[in-house]
Amino acid sequence: MVSRVRVWLNRTYAENVFFMDQLRRNPSDRAVEIHATHGDPDSPVLAAADTAELEPEGLSPAAYVEYALDQCARRGIDVFVPRLHQAAVVAHRADFEAAGTALLAPPPEAVAVFEDKVIAYEAVQGIGVPVPPWWRVRSADELLAAVEKLEADGHRACFKPASGAGGVGFRVITRSPFSLVHLNGFPSPYVPLDLVLEALHRAEEPVDWLVMPRLEQPEVSVDCLTGPDNRIRLAVGRTKNGRRRGFTLDERWLEPARRIAEGFGLHYLSNIQFRMFGEEPVLMDVNTRPAGGLHQLSLCGVNAPWAAVQLALGEDPGEIVPPFLGQDYTVVSGPRPLRPVPVPQRAQAPEPLLPAVPSPAPAGSLPAAVAQEQAQALPL
Secondary structure, three states: OOOOEEEEEEOOOHHHHHHHHHHHOOOOOOOEEEEEEEOOOOOHHHHHOOEEEEOOEOOOHHHHHHHHHHHHHHHOOOEEEOOOOHHHHHOOHHHHHHOOOEEOOOOHHHHHHHHOHHHHHHHHHOOOOOOOOOEEEOOHHHHHHHHHHHHHOOOOEEEEEOOOOOOOOOEEEEOOOOOHHHOOOOOOOEEEHHHHHHHHHHOOOOOOEEEEEOOEEEEEEEEEEEOOOOOEEEEEEEEEEOOEEEEEOOHHHHHHHHHHHHHOOOOEEEEEEEEEEOOEEEEEEEEOOOOOOHHHHHHHOOOHHHHHHHHHOOOOOOOOOOOOOOOOEEEOOOOOOOOOOOOOOOOEOOOOOOOOEOOOOOHHHOOHHHHOOOEEOOOO
């Protein structure tokens, strides 16, 4: 009899409830039990897991590794998908292997390259992948010089943190003075240059920003699955153009993504994002973790989370080619259950770890609407 697989996701994105759903609905019909930890007691991943705990706050990366090793040993974790403190965790891969846990994450060298966007851009340029023009700025004078250079070349300038995930901290520079236009409607990413410069002059510490031209759509996120042998098993692009989303196997996007994933050893699941600079696709960002929208590949008949777990367990799924490309779709929100009672107050380090939270009520006892997924295929 094939044993069940125990998977742990730590402090992950809410969208990864769908990652968890796909693991349970795997085509191998293998029993999967999921452990989740988070800092937010109302995270839906805690409710979706079979067992869950609140993570202690205030742990250093080194202390977090000890916490993680304890979790793996106590919970009998077969595969750990680390997001929080990924760099520290993967540096101790041998310790996790000794505990019987496989890490579904790249080696530390690959994680280190893509923690800093400047280092990442320099590295990928070295293997021939196009990147947009960029400047690293730490002061008001450096920001102004970069913005003026971009505007002189006919571009709109934007900036984002040199390190960080997702769109956190992304802003677009405008010369328009602050007015009611900026206060009407929903909050906008556009910020007046004079206010940014004033904030930088008042700041007590330097910033660390990457300034570049505002890139154009479409945005294409290539989800990659790469084996420990540095060979790609799966590469599919998810396109985004306004509300409309779709899929692509166009080599303009896939070829540079493969070059990055294989060249830097982005083992298991990674997400490599491109946008247009003029007529050329250029790299925007590289994530050394599963993307929040990875589950959308199910619209192409692909279960990428399970294929990645198979790889981590040493069961090579072989090359995966989508049997079809799903129709264009959009993303809509839908309800997901939370725990019916609050999770106990989290522990503060170095107090003892919290006991496990009982698993939520079986899915069959919930209203049908609650099981609705966030991302649905909707004709446009």
